[in-house]
Amino acid sequence: MPPMWPRASLTPMSSSEHPMIDLTARCDCGAITLTASGRVASMFQCACDNCQHVSGSGHSSVVLLPADAISVVGATKSWSRPADSGATFTRHFCPECGTTIHARSSRAPGFAILPVGLFSGQNDWFVPNQLIFARSHRDWDLIADHLPWHERYREDPQ
Template sequence: MSKSEHPMVDVTAACACGAVAMSVRGRIMAMLMCSCLDCQRATGTGHSSVALVPGSSLTITGPTSSFQRPADSGAVFTRHFCPTCGTPLHGQSSRAPDLRMIPIGFFAGQNDWFDPNQLIFARSRQAWDLVADHLPRYQTYREQER
């Protein structure tokens, strides 16, 4: 696949135990990296690499579990995962209920289209987490253009 600002994708993968399959078909809305403390805990590393997709472009088969937590924005953030192996599937914010955050690593071997254009929550980035220097960094969320 060629890289573009908003690529079209058609990818399917399964969680670590194979109980849950997830497909994304359609246009990617955004690609980013996040160094918030919650993403660090969720990934076990210094940041998450995610793409935002419309909920309508996501298909999940198999059993899933979820949990909610308050986000720094005041929204409620819900993380969905495989209840058997714990593989992260997607996240959803009450700030943007029609979008899903998908972890790029879920589609290992099929994610050459991923080209992040920003790092959010740079204020909590770990010095040992070597994020590309050319990425714009935002201390919290990216400022909305007016």
Template sequence: MLLCGCNDCQRATGAGHSSTFIVSASALEISGNTKSFTRPADSGATFTRHFCPECGTIIYGQSSRAGDLRLVPVGLFAGQNDWFAASRLIFCESHPAWDSLGEDLPQVAGYGDGT
């Protein structure tokens, strides 16, 4: 579970960060169709967001650096996501100061875990 302060996450959420959790691709089951958009990431990888073609809600994202992992936005579980506890903020160098977060949260300049 993590927060991401990269510029793309800021644009996607309209906030200063995104809140996501990571699961293996095999642990995620999607019913129905999705559309996707792929773009180059600041890290040099490519990042693909998969979203609902009807309402535009982001369902998950994936990086070319970690093709077997999926980043799922916690907001998908709105009203039922009290279990979320971020372990760190990644891409903290682009995270805006106005977006206040817990001061005790570890902050990492990039991905932080090598992916």
């Protein structure tokens, strides 16, 4: 008999329901502090191959905030790579422990991409509204069945 996995019963949020957050998080070793304060622009999961590599799982859970809504104390290191979309994707991480602090995409230069797990213990407000890059989703990675799946990016990101 297959295992019984909990199913999410949350419904996708409209853009008017995106929460305001005012949170502080630290990397694993404590060298970097990130403060995020503002209205969340989008909350989603991404199953692209790169997110799978970086997260060590089948997807990443992320939140988008306006870039000016975050501040970082401590020196990060960055890594840039070309994304499937043709954009340049840059991850900023702690050079000591490797924790991803935030990321940026040239496709959406006004936004910071934050890993929701960075706010562990204070991220109950996170309600993803879609899965992007479903084309590389792995069957063993369970995603809530109410979420819309998009093969690549959405044309009108929320």
